[in-house]
Amino acid sequence: MLKKLQNHINTNLSFLKEKKLLLAVSGGIDSMVLVHLCHHLQLDFAVAHCNFQLRGNESDDDENFVKSQIENLSPRAQSRGKIPLFTQKFETATFAKEQKLSIQVVARKLRYDWFYSLLANHNFDFILTAHHLDDSIETFLINFTRGSGLDGLTGIPEQNDKNVRPLLIFSRNEIETFAQENNITWREDSSNASDKYLRNKLRHDVIPILKELNPSLLSSFENTIKNLKQSQSLVDDAAKIVYEKVASEEEHHTVFDLTKLLKYPNHQAYLFRWLASFGFADWNSISDILIAQSGKQVLSNTHILLKNRNTLLLFPRQQTADEAIFWIEKDQVEVKVPLNLTFCNLSDISVQSTNVIFVDEEKLQFPLTLRKWNEGDIFYPFGMKGKKKLSKFFKDEKYSLLDKSNAWLLCSNDQIVWVIGKRQDERFKTTATTKNILQINYIE
């Protein structure tokens, strides 16, 4: 096992050599074996142990066990002293109560926050954890059981960011054998993983049957995830290549050209993939938006996806794209982005407010547009004779700089119909001869 790990580090993880490593050690068999392996290989490492204080004396016994074990390890390299040990007690339960989070989520956060502060304060390069191949197959099956995409079926990653898992090439069996042969002692693992029940069920009830069906399940699994990782890399390539053909990134938003995108028979697959990283998960509504009218939108927690004629616009919810023009089709009943408007045809006029206007539909040229103002814009303020520079209007109305930048214009053929929420334009007002009155409401 020592040879195999040495080889693995030389071949695949050579970036670990000559680096300062921090080992996450619970005191369980996996992490204790990791300690001994790193010690034998004379790697430059320290040990970090978290005491979450969730099981009273047992937690403290774990901490003391790790302490005594690490102290008893004799220095291997002449130049090095004792193995540095960091321990930290956490008020996990209190913290969880305060933050209204689950113990598992809090423990995870406390653990990683502490690791990263150790990394920063003591100049460690990487955190090593003792996940192995059996953990990885369990993760695969958990994700499969819950429903997953390709990403969830490529096992535990060997590295993400500063976290490295050098034991993923070993089975639980190999680790147990090594522990026995080298008289390594450990404490029964007391994982706080949120999926502990799932994991145990898979470990004790499911995986043994799969191993009976295929005694070399683990090596088949290694091949499977190797294959799937390769497929994943091809998926990434395709997503990137087609994105570059179809999408253009403006300053504040991204434009997807639907004319180009829809030429791909699997255009949904591309769109889902691009949008997933912006928090979109309701694929039905994204399928719908492809065939929806202009103005239709889908929201994620952070972003807005807006159908805008033959494009899709993607932008953060907090900011609308100031330079963008939003189109409004005839008979469209509402706009939600960049602001809330509703449209309805009326036979008689009943309400009046600065947030409601009535216009003569026949005077409009659809699609209407919504845009910010430009220097040089003019309009015909409702109830006045003649035109006025919009900049003058703003000044007279004592608009602040912010007011001006927040102002939206509803336009027909680029003529201002409404300085929204402020003043309607004279040219589009209803008259005695108006046949169809269009009521437009602005809901702040």
Added chain:
Amino acid sequence: MLKKLQNHINTNLSFLKEKKLLLAVSGGIDSMVLVHLCHHLQLDFAVAHCNFQLRGNESDDDENFVKSQIENLSPRAQSRGKIPLFTQKFETATFAKEQKLSIQVVARKLRYDWFYSLLANHNFDFILTAHHLDDSIETFLINFTRGSGLDGLTGIPEQNDKNVRPLLIFSRNEIETFAQENNITWREDSSNASDKYLRNKLRHDVIPILKELNPSLLSSFENTIKNLKQSQSLVDDAAKIVYEKVASEEEHHTVFDLTKLLKYPNHQAYLFRWLASFGFADWNSISDILIAQSGKQVLSNTHILLKNRNTLLLFPRQQTADEAIFWIEKDQVEVKVPLNLTFCNLSDISVQSTNVIFVDEEKLQFPLTLRKWNEGDIFYPFGMKGKKKLSKFFKDEKYSLLDKSNAWLLCSNDQIVWVIGKRQDERFKTTATTKNILQINYIE
């Protein structure tokens, strides 16, 4: 269930409508439900039942059961008569013995051969089988257990070629409920699937646990395979886009430009994918060939992959690419394609035969090449004074047309060194001043 299937056919399988369908019916619950559903939906279908005669009376009882069930179905559409029924007895066991194949493989072959002959002779458009969602999840887990690529993890396909599986959207539960509610009778299924043991184990021991862990396992699974199919379609796109950039298809072989290919960090993933369909499965040797010397080759059952300088050549094993030029580097010790040659530096000359030549290494310009002859080739036959047209040489040596097309030339700087297996060239022979003798052996 009827509504859901109707919907599914309208939305996703509309190509089935107005077509002549052949239903594969064993008499088990799944296929009997399929019969009733198609009957209710007034689809235009016939029934085919295979009697593999593997379980004596039981097999015959199955056949009779299907016969009586189909006869008792009253015609739904006025214009149609009775449902046509085809049955066929197979001497499966005898056949398997004769062909030295497993019962399962033979049964599958007999079944599909017969179906396709029915299709051709009676103008059916599609074969419908009754696979359902539980079958699909079992297939996923079988492939996962055995080790698989992405292809094996996308469930049972809804369609391949003429085979359509319209019930994949239903669970076994739904099918059982429908059978009960509609008083459908069936015979206990007697599948001859080669993976029957595996399937039963997964069905009874594994999947129930997964369903306990996630009661909506089946719908999660539907999402998973939907995701994976989308990923698969992106993988296909990437493989195609990069193939077009890197590979060129000549008349008899394909050339992969390694200079271009190696620019992709995941070049192995591409190569594995392209080569898998040519029967290559030993990925280690393909990784090796990328960094190997020119002349190195890997064989599949049907094809040869040859490293040829900064390209890889792929061609069928039966035929070598006549127009191709094969390069031989200095110190290369063997060539296996297009024919077997070995090279060794010698200090003294001991053997002589037309299949062995000795040349002065200093007179050679590496890389040497192997190629077929061209009109206008000349050489200096060993032991003769002066040059000779190769065409004249062939004539004098009474070469047949076939002999000529089979002849290979070993060349240095396009000068003929050896008409292989026939005559060495005078210019490259060893002399008293030769320092390094190169022995070249042709092994027929």
